[in-house]
Amino acid sequence: MKAGIVGLSLVGKSTLFQLLTGSPSPAPGSRPEARLGIARVPDPRVDALADIFNPKKRTWATVEYVDVPGVGKGQGSALVDLPALRGVDALVHVVRAFESETVPHPEGSIDPLRDASVLDLELILADLATVERRIERLEASIGKSKTPGDVAERELFLKLKEGLESEKPLREVGLSDDERQRLRGYALLSEKPLLIVANLDEDRTGEADAYLDASGLREFARRPGVALCAVSAPIEAEMAELDGEDARAFREDLGLSEPGLDRVIRTSYELLGLISFLTVGEDECRAWTIRGGTKAQVAAGAIHSDIERGFIRAEVVPCEKLLAAGSLAACRERGTLHLEGKEYEVKDGDVINFRFAV
Ligand SMILES: Nc1nc2c(ncn2[C@@H]2O[C@H](COP(=O)(O)OP(=O)(O)O)[C@@H](O)[C@H]2O)c(=O)[nH]1
Numbered sequence: 001m002k003a004g005i006v007g008l009s010l011v012g013k014s015t016l017f018q019l020l021t022g023s024p025s026p027a028p029g030s031r032p033e034a035r036l037g038i039a040r041v042p043d044p045r046v047d048a049l050a051d052i053f054n055p056k057k058r059t060w061a062t063v064e065y066v067d068v069p070g071v072g073k074g075q076g077s078a079l080v081d082l083p084a085l086r087g088v089d090a091l092v093h094v095v096r097a098f099e100s101e102t103v104p105h106p107e108g109s110i111d112p113l114r115d116a117s118v119l120d121l122e123l124i125l126a127d128l129a130t131v132e133r134r135i136e137r138l139e140a141s142i143g144k145s146k147t148p149g150d151v152a153e154r155e156l157f158l159k160l161k162e163g164l165e166s167e168k169p170l171r172e173v174g175l176s177d178d179e180r181q182r183l184r185g186y187a188l189l190s191e192k193p194l195l196i197v198a199n200l201d202e203d204r205t206g207e208a209d210a211y212l213d214a215s216g217l218r219e220f221a222r223r224p225g226v227a228l229c230a231v232s233a234p235i236e237a238e239m240a241e242l243d244g245e246d247a248r249a250f251r252e253d254l255g256l257s258e259p260g261l262d263r264v265i266r267t268s269y270e271l272l273g274l275i276s277f278l279t280v281g282e283d284e285c286r287a288w289t290i291r292g293g294t295k296a297q298v299a300a301g302a303i304h305s306d307i308e309r310g311f312i313r314a315e316v317v318p319c320e321k322l323l324a325a326g327s328l329a330a331c332r333e334r335g336t337l338h339l340e341g342k343e344y345e346v347k348d349g350d351v352i353n354f355r356f357a358v
């Protein structure tokens with residue numbers, strides 16, 4: 001699962017990307033190009049389980065981020081042409097909310113709500129161009145021979161066009177799952193879930209909530225498919241340098257309940273509709289990624305296709321029950337370990353042992 005980091009120039013995209021993924025900064029003077037990095041999804045359950053099982057290895061779920069070079073107003077087509085955004089499942093829009101004498105703002109002033117709207121419009125215009133091109137092609141093809149498939153598709157694209165022309169992102173057009181599926185190949189950008197990340201002034205980190213309200217970003221982010229987070233890049237950079245106890249003390253001084261980066265990654269994961277189940281053992285304690293609503297047999301395929309194919313049963317216990325009981329044997333005694341069939345809908349935090357035969 002991949003999220004593309006987008007936004008105007010000099011808002012802190014590359015800084016955030018580097019902090020999220022631990023990637024080094026590019027060599028000075030190198031040509032800006034899209035970069036791919038991997039972030040670990042923070043999950044205290046993995047460590048808590050590892051404390052019980054003492055595995056050789058701990059493995060976390062991950063989200064991939066793409067650092068997309070900045071775009072300015074009116075450059076929507078440049079954004080769309082970037083192959084970097086093709087395979088992306090969600091967008092992370094970094095908006096500038098920090099003051100700085102030395103870092104210029106491409107729009108001349110700090111106004112994160114305006115910038116959020118500017119990008120939304122860019123996405124809408126880029127999609128409108130794609131949709132109009134597709135409708136033209138369909139018209140031409142229907143002119144030659146009228147197939148029901150083309151007619152149905154034209155219907156759908158006309159609906160998209162109507163929405164886009166009234167400046168609605170496709171997130172808000174009310175598409176069915178089936179319609180979304182049919183649009184998969186078109187890389188429509190305003191349809192993708194959007195996480196807005198306000199890059200705050202260092203001295204505002206303690207009042208992030210009040211800032212998000214006052215700036216109007218909170219209201220903007222109430223729309224379907226949109227989420228909102230705040231970070232301060234320099235604070236996160238400082239925090240990343242500290243370990244465990246020091247980082248916590250620093251955070252408490254600032255009035256933060258968790259690192260901003262953790263919240264960004266977790267929110268990206270949730271926005272993508274993803275959940276984690278866990279596996280435990282002497283070799284490895286691990287979080288695995290599936291889509292919310294996945295059934296047990298399909299979830300087994302996240303580990304290995306053989307386990308999916310040879311699925312017999314899943315032994316399932318919610319993580320907090322296992323942590324409370326202290327061992328799988330204790331869960332069995334208490335009756336909290338359940339045997340489930342292939343149709344069982346896996347929940348976030350389920351600890352699962354799959355029984356299978358190949
Ligand atoms: N004061 C301050 N400077 C920042 C912050 N975030 C990024 N910067 C600086 O802004 C400049 C542009 O950042 P960069 O991440 O390259 O922006 P990008 O163009 O969006 O990728 C760099 O000099 C950063 O050090 C911030 O929160 N506060």
Ligand SMILES: [Mg+2]
Nearest residue numbers: 013014069070
């Ligand atoms: Mg950059």
